[in-house]
Amino acid sequence: MLLHLSMNSMRSTRFGNVALSLASILWASSSAGVFAADAKSTDGPAKVTFEDDVKPILRQHCFNCHSQSDKRGGLALDSYGAMMEGGGSGEIVYDDGDAETSRLWQLVNHDDTPVMPPNQPKIAAEQLQVIRSWIEGGILENSGSKAKAKKKNALAFVASSSGRPEGPPPMPEALPQRVPVVTQRAAATTAIGASPWAPLVALAGQKQISLYHTETSELLGVLPFEEGIPQSLRFSRDGQFLIAGGGEHSVQGIAAVYDIKTGERVAQVGDELDTVFDADVNDNMSRIALGGPQRMLRIFDATDGTQLFDIKKHTDWIYSVAYSPDGVLVASGDRSGGLFVWEADTGRLYLDLAGHKGAIRSISWRDDSNVLASASEDGTVKLWDVNSGKAIRSINAGSGGVTSVQFDHKGQIVTAGKDRKVRLWDANGKQLTETPAASEAVLEVAITHDSSQMIYGDWTGSVKVSAISDPKKIQELAANPPPAKERIGAVEQTLASIKVKLTPLQEKRDATTANWKSAEKALAEMDSKLAQQNEAIAKNQSAIAAKKTQREQTVAGLPALVSKSRDAHDSVIASRLGLGESPDDAALVKAADLELSLAEQLSKIAQQRRQIVQAKKDEAALAATVTTQQTELAALQTKRAEMEKAVEVARVATEQAEKSYAAVAGELSEVEKKRQLLAEAIQ
Template sequence: MTRFTITTLFVLLACGVSTAADEKSTPEVKKVTFDDDVKPIFRQHCASCHNQGEKKGGFALDTYTALIEGGGSGEVVYDDGDPSGSRLWQLINHDDTPVMPPNQDKLPAAQLAIIQAWIEGGILENSGSKAKAKKKNTLAFVAGSAGKPEGPAAMPESIPQRVPVVTERASAITAIAASPWAPLVAIAGQKQIALYHSETSELLGILPFAEGIAQSLRFSRDGSFLIAGGGEHSLQGIAAIYDVKTGERVATVGDELDVVFDADVNTSMSRVAMGGPQKMLRIYDATDGELLFDLKKHTDWIYTVAYSPDGVLIASGDRSAGLSLWEADTGRLYMDLNDHKGAINGVAWRDDSNVVASASDDGTVKVWDVNQGKAIKSINAHGGGVTDVAFDHQGRLVTAGKDKRVKLWDANGTLIREFQPVAEYVMQAAISHDGSRVIYGDWDGQVFSALSEKPEEKQSLAANPPPAAERAKVVEQQLVAMQQTLQPIKAELDAAMNAVAAAQKPIDELNAKIAAAKAEAEKSKVAADAATKKTAELDGQLPTLVNVSRDKHDAVIAVRVQANGDVAKLEAIAAAEQDLASHLTQLVNVRRERIATHNSVATHQQAAAAKTAEAAELEKMLPALQEALLKAQQAAEAMKQKHDGVATQLAAVQSKLDRLMAAVN
C-alpha cells in the first residue's frame, strides 16, 4: 500500500488523482508539473504582472524557462526539493516581503499545496521530466567544537576593576559578546568594556576603551581575545584587541576618519576586517597594522562585518540592504545576497561556516546557504526590524528586535520561546557558550542575563558599573550580612555534630557489652573444648589402670598363699598390699578427675550459650540506636552542606571585596 504524506494526498486530490489501491497493486502517482498544474495557478494570479511583455521586478513566470531563470535578484526556485529555501515560496506563502500577490490574501490552500508539492518534487516542467536526487537540507547541522581550546577556556585572571568613566546612566547598548567556550560576557559602555561571569553575573573586570564607545564586540574563535571596534563619529575609528586573561590591549589596528561600526579577526588572528560610515570594507594585517585591502562595493554605511569560522569568507552588510560575501585571502567579491529590503544590522556565522544569518530592518532574519548563494530560510522575526542575530553551538538562533523583544529559534528556524519585553528597542543579543543564558541590552542602556529555559529568571548587568569604592561598600554590606547569616548556621552545625556524638555514645557502649559477652562465650567454649579433650584422655587411661589394679590384687593373693602363715614373709605381704593400695588410690583419683572434667564440659557449654544469648539480645537493640544515629548524621550533613555553601559564598564575597579594595587603593 502506498504511503502518502498529508501534503501529497491533498495535492493528488486537488489534481483529481485517485489514491485507491488494493494489496496486489500500487497506482502510478501523477507527477506535479509546471505545465499541467502550476502554470494555470500562476496564469490566474500572477501572469498579468510577471510575463514576457511586462516583467515587473525583471521577473516573468508565464513560461518555465523564464521562471527558472529568475529575476533581477537571481533565481527564485531551486530543484533541491526544499520549499522553505525558495524565494518564490517565501513570497507567495507570505513568509517574507513583498508578499505576492500584492495587497491580496494568500493563494487558496489547495493551490499553495500544489506549488509546494511541485517544489518538493523537483520543479518538473512536464510529465516527461525527471526529478533530480534531493540535496541535503543545509539547515541540517551537527554541532562541532572547531576552535575549542585544548585546555581550560580563557577567563579573566588579573583585569583591573577601576572604572574609567562614571555616568549617571549607561548609553544605548551598542555591543554585547559572549565567549564561545567560557562563562564570560562582554558589554560595551562609555569608554569601557565590562566583563561579567555569565553564570554568576559577577563583574570580573573592566577594559578601558579611551577612543569612545565600542560599537562592536567579538571574541576570537578560541575565546582568548576580545576584539572591539568603535571610536568617535566623524573623528576616529579603530579596532582594539584585548587579551582576555590579563586585560592587556595587545593591538590597536586601523586609523579611520570615522567610527568603526564592526570589526572582526580571522581564525589565525593575522587579519582584521572593519567597516563603518566610510562605506569601505578595509582589511588590515593584525601584526603590523598594514592596510591589505580597501574594498569599495557598498553604497551606504557598513553596519556589520564578520569572518566565517573557517576564515575563508567575510560577510559585510550595510544600511541600504547590501549584503556581500568576500574571499578573505584575496579580497575578491564572492557573491551578493540580495533579498533583504532594509538595513542589515547584524550577521552571524554558524559553526560549520556553511550558513550565515542576517538581521535586517525589514523585520526578517534570513539564513543563507553560502555554497549556493540562496536564502534557505526567511524568518519573520520582529515587527519594525531585527537589530541583532547570533548562533549558538547547537545551531540555534537568538534574535533581538525593535518590537522590544528577544526570541530564541531552533536550528530549523522555528520559534522556541520569546523573552519578556523591555521598555525600549532591544539593540544587542548574545547567547552563552553552553546555550543556557541569553544576554541582551536595549536602547535605554539596560542589560539583562536570562535563563534560556526560564526567561523570567533574569539578572541585571551594568554596562557602566559604579566606581570600585561604591561597589566595595555594597560588597562589604553583603559580607557583613553573610557573616551574620553564617553565625546561627554554625551554631546549628555544632548542635547537630553534638547530637551525632550523643547518638554514637550508646552504640559504642552497647558494642562494648556485646564484645565482652562474645568474648566470655568464646572463653567458655574454649574451656568446654579443653574439658572434653581431658575427659577423653582420662577415659583412655582408666582401662589400663583397672587392669593393673587387678594384676596387683592377684599379686597380693599370691604372696599370701606363698606365706602360708609364715611370719617371716609378712613384710612381703605388706609391701604387696601397700603397692596395691597406692595403685588403687591413683585409680580413684583418675576416676574423680574424669567425673569433674565431664561435669565441667556441661558447665562451660551452658556458660557459653548464656553469653551468646546475651550478645544476641544486646544486638537486637542496635538497629534502633543506629537509625537514630543515621538521622542525626543526615541532619548534620545537611547542616554542613548549608554551612559550607554559605562559607564558600562568604569566601567568594571576601575575595571580590579584596579585588575591589585593591582597585580603590
C-alpha cells in the same frame, strides 16, 4: 565537515587575495646559471643579508620585471626598501623568521601559484636555501643589521581550546570596579556578548565594558576601553577571553582581548584610522580578524600584533566579522549587502553569498560550522549552507530591518530588529517566542549559554534580560553602571546581612561537630568493649577445648589401667591361695606387696574417673559462661549498630552544617573582596 577538513590542511599564507597573481608578479626569464652565495670566514654562523646574498639571486631571476623601472604588479625587488614595501597585494616577507608563511618563499619554492619565475625551472636548491635562511634570520638588510625580537603578548602562551572547557567554566575572579565614564543616561547599545559556557554577559558602554552574572544580575566588574566605545563583543570558543572591537569614529580603531578571570588586557591589535565595527578571534587564539568603515578585512597575528594580510573586496563599511567555530573559514558582511566567506588561513575568497537587499548588520555561525546566519536591514535572516553556498532558508524576522542574530548551542536562533522585538526561532525558522516591544529599535541581542535568557539592548541604551520561558519576566542591566562610591554602600549592607546569617550557621556547625565527635568517641568505647568481650569468649572457648582434650585423653587411657588392675587382682588372688595354713614371712610380704600395688592401681583409676566427671562439670560451666557472654555480645553489637547510625546521622548533619556555613562564608569572602575592589576604585 569533509570540505572544511580538506581546506584546513591547505598550506598557510599571509595574504587575502590569491596574493600575487600572474599579472602581479612576473619574473624575468634568464639563464639557468647558478650564483653561489659568497663564502664568509667567521667564527660563528654567517649573517645572510639582502645586499650580500639575496639581491644577487633576485638580480639573476627577477629584476627584469620587478625593479624600479618596471614594477610588475606594483612590486620592485631591486632595493631593500622596495621589497619591504611589497606590491599591489601587500607585503611579501616579514621579520618573524617564518619562511613557510612568507609569500615570496611560497612562490619561489612552488608551494603556491603563480610559481616564480614563470615558465622557468625552479630556482636552484642552493639559492632557495639562501632565500630561506635570509627570511629565517630576520630579513637583514646588510651586515650591520640586527634581527628584531618580536614582542609576544600573553596570548602567545595560552593553550586555547575550541570547545567547552574541562571543569567549571571561566568566570570573573577579581575584576576592576572603577567606572571610567559616569553618565546620566546610557548611549545607544552598541554591543552585547554572552559567554558560551558560563552565566556571564558583557555590555558595551562608553569607554568601558560591564560584566554581569546573568542569573543574579550582579555587576561583576568593569573593563576599561579607553580607545572609545566597543562596537563588538565576542567570547572565545572556550569562554576564557573576551574580544572587543571598537574605538572612536574618524580617530582610531582597535581590537582588544581580555582575560575573563582577571580582567587583564592580554592582547591588542590594529591601529585603524576609524573605529572597528566587529572583531573576532579564531579557534586556537592565533589570529584576529577585524573590519570597519575602511572597507578592509584585516587579519592579525594575535600573539604579536603583526598584520598578516588585508582583504580588499568589500566596497562599503564592514559591519560584521566572524570566524567559523572550527577556524577554517571567516565571514564578513558590509553595508551594501555584500556577504563573503574566506579561507581563514589564506584569505582566498571561498563564497560570495548574494541575496540580501540591505546592509548585513550581523552574522553568526552554527556550532558545527556548516551553517552561517546573516541578519540584514532588508528584514530577513538567511541561513547559508557553506558547503553548497546556497541559502537554505530565509526568515522574515522583522519589518524595518534585522539588526542582530545569534545561534545557540541547540541550533536555535535569536534575532533583534527595528520593529522593537526580540524573537527566538527553531532550527527550521519557526518562531518560538518573542519579547514585548521595546521603547525603541533593538540594536543588539545575545542568548545565554543554557538558552534560558535573551539579553538585548535598544537605541535608548536600555539593556534587558528576558526569560525565554516567560518573555514578560524582564530584568534590567546598566551598560554604564553607577560609580563605585554609590555601589559600595549596597555592598556594605550586603556584608552586614551576610554576617548576621553567618553567626547562627557557625553555632550550628560547632554544635553538630561536637555532637559528631561525641558520637564517634562513644562508638570507639563500644568497640573497645566489644573487643574485650570477644577476647573473654575466646579465652573461655579455648579453656573448654583444653579440658575436653584432657578429658578425652584420660578416658582413652582408662581401659589400659583397668586391664592392668585386673591382672594385679588375679596376682593377689593367686598369692592368697598359695599361702596355705602356715605361710612364711616371705610369702606374706610378697602377698602384701601385690595387694598394695593393686590398691594403688585402683586408687589411680578412681582418681581419673573423678577427673573425667569434674572435667565435664567444668566444660558445662564454661559453656554456660560463653553462652552468657555471647548473649551480652549480641546486645553490645546491636547497641553498636545503633551508635554507628547515630554517628552517620551526626556526620551528615555536620557536613550539611559545614556546607551551609561554607557557602555563606564563601559569599561573605566574595562580597568582602568586591568591597575591597570598590574601595580601591574610590581611592
